[in-house]
Structure formats: C-alpha cells, structure tokens
Amino acid sequence: MPGSAKIRKVFEGVATRQQMFRMFDRHAQRPSRWDDDAAALYAGEWFQISETDHDYMFEILPPLWIRGAMFAMREYLTGSVTSVFFALRIDGRIRYFHGYCDLSDRASTEEMRRAIMEREAGPARAMTREERLDHIWSSTADAYRGYAGKDWPDSCCGRRVVVLYSGAGEAFWKRLDKLSDHEIAAELPVHLRHLPSTIAA
Incomplete structure (x- = not known):
C-alpha cells in the first residue's frame, strides 16, 4: 500500500x-x-x-x-x-x-x-464535502453510527451509516455519503454550518 x-x-x-x-x-x-x-x-x-x-x-x-x-x-x-x-x-x-x-x-x-x-496555512476557514462528512462521523456517538449490514441492499453493505431524525422526530438510518447538503448542515455544529466549501486537494 x-x-x-x-x-x-x-x-x-x-x-x-x-x-x-x-x-x-x-x-x-x-x-x-x-x-x-x-x-x-x-x-x-x-x-x-x-x-x-x-x-x-x-x-x-x-x-x-x-x-x-x-x-x-x-x-x-x-x-x-x-x-x-x-x-x-x-x-x-x-x-x-x-x-x-x-x-x-x-x-x-x-x-x-x-x-x-x-x-x-492561511486565514480562511473552509471545508470540503468529504471533510464535513468525516467531521459528522468523528463526532457521532457509536450508538448513532455504524456500517450497513445484511438488512441493507448489497450495494450498501459495509458503507458508513448514521441515524437521522424526520420532521416528526422518528429515527432512521441513512448512508453517510448520501446525506443531502441540508442534512449535513443539520448534523454539523452551528459554528461549522456556514463555512465556505473548498475544493478537495
């Protein structure tokens, strides 16, 4: 490797x-x-x-x-x-x-x-989409994150998943890499939600 x-x-x-x-x-x-x-x-x-x-x-x-x-x-x-x-x-x-x-x-x-x-380096703070997803994963308690298993479609098995909540307050699991921009913003701490995006190196 x-x-x-x-x-x-x-x-x-x-x-x-x-x-x-x-x-x-x-x-x-x-x-x-x-x-x-x-x-x-x-x-x-x-x-x-x-x-x-x-x-x-x-x-x-x-x-x-x-x-x-x-x-x-x-x-x-x-x-x-x-x-x-x-x-x-x-x-x-x-x-x-x-x-x-x-x-x-x-x-x-x-x-x-x-x-x-x-x-x-430099004064500007920004985050790529991948950095936002990794921050969410790093910050989420083990009980609310995991890996898709046999109950998921074969294409999802082994992918990272997190718990989200619907507008009615019901919990559901979703693939981390499939979170929408709105869902990502909701999962980030307030001080990180509005940082500009940057292009991944």
Missing part, C-alpha cells in the same frame, strides 16, 4: 482528549474488524490536538522514533500504520496534530506533514 493512502482531515477544530481517543479508532465498528487489514481505512487520517495532549501522548511510552518536530508511537494500530504526532509552525504559531502514517512508505510522514501545513 505504500504511496496509496489518501491524506485527509477528519475533524474540524482542536479535538478534546475524549474526542482524540475516540478518533484513534474511528472504524472500530466495521463488520470485518477481526478479519481484515484496516491499513487503508486509517492511513492518511489526521486532526488537530492540544499541546497538552501532544505532550501527554509523548510521555505514555518511549516513542518509536523522534524526528525534529514529530514522533511516532511504538505501538502499531494495524499492520505498519501507527500514530505520528506533529508540532508544526503554521502562520507564526505552533499547532499540534495527530496523523496515521503507514511506515512501510518511507515518505508517508513527510507527505503528511506537508499536507497538514498546506491545508491549514
């Missing part, structure tokens, strides 16, 4: 410690959790964390390695994918990030660092 991971932001804003730990395993509910190599699901995901949580993760275990302003966790999540933490100077201030990198690809950490800096 070297060179194949799509680098993507999966949460808007600075994650709290609770959110950080939940996002470490965003795909825990996948039906094939114990049967497949999940490297492709995780590799390339990143989000911002606080300085306190960056330092906390540094102190949990001796890092696998330290290279300048980044370090890798000694324990691998799956295959050759592990957590890499970054302290990056962006627009004159240090910000902190977590990303999943596939260390079988020697360039993955530098590609992640460069992608984060490019995405976060």
Whole structure:
C-alpha cells in the first residue's frame, strides 16, 4: 500500500482528549474488524490536538522514533500504520496534530506533514464535502453510527451509516455519503454550518 493512502482531515477544530481517543479508532465498528487489514481505512487520517495532549501522548511510552518536530508511537494500530504526532509552525504559531502514517512508505510522514501545513496555512476557514462528512462521523456517538449490514441492499453493505431524525422526530438510518447538503448542515455544529466549501486537494 505504500504511496496509496489518501491524506485527509477528519475533524474540524482542536479535538478534546475524549474526542482524540475516540478518533484513534474511528472504524472500530466495521463488520470485518477481526478479519481484515484496516491499513487503508486509517492511513492518511489526521486532526488537530492540544499541546497538552501532544505532550501527554509523548510521555505514555518511549516513542518509536523522534524526528525534529514529530514522533511516532511504538505501538502499531494495524499492520505498519501507527500514530505520528506533529508540532508544526503554521502562520507564526505552533499547532499540534495527530496523523496515521503507514511506515512501510518511507515518505508517508513527510507527505503528511506537508499536507497538514498546506491545508491549514492561511486565514480562511473552509471545508470540503468529504471533510464535513468525516467531521459528522468523528463526532457521532457509536450508538448513532455504524456500517450497513445484511438488512441493507448489497450495494450498501459495509458503507458508513448514521441515524437521522424526520420532521416528526422518528429515527432512521441513512448512508453517510448520501446525506443531502441540508442534512449535513443539520448534523454539523452551528459554528461549522456556514463555512465556505473548498475544493478537495
């Protein structure tokens, strides 16, 4: 899989410690959790964390390695994918990030660092449709998100699904990637609903 991971932001804003730990395993509910190599699901995901949580993760275990302003966790999540933490100077201030990198690809950490800096540089805030969907997935409690199973059409099996509510207050499941713009806006926090769209890299 070297060179194949799509680098993507999966949460808007600075994650709290609770959110950080939940996002470490965003795909825990996948039906094939114990049967497949999940490297492709995780590799390339990143989000911002606080300085306190960056330092906390540094102190949990001796890092696998330290290279300048980044370090890798000694324990691998799956295959050759592990957590890499970054302290990056962006627009004159240090910000902190977590990303999943596939260390079988020697360039993955530098590609992640460069992608984060490019995405976060500049004063304008914006979100792609995919970033909005990933934020909703990252923010939704496990009881209200999951994966389509045998009760869904074959074309939907294994796709991410979330609970929505009708105008009458009735709950129903819908594929995450099929949410309308109106449904996406309703699921996002108020402060993110009106951010402009941006073209995915």
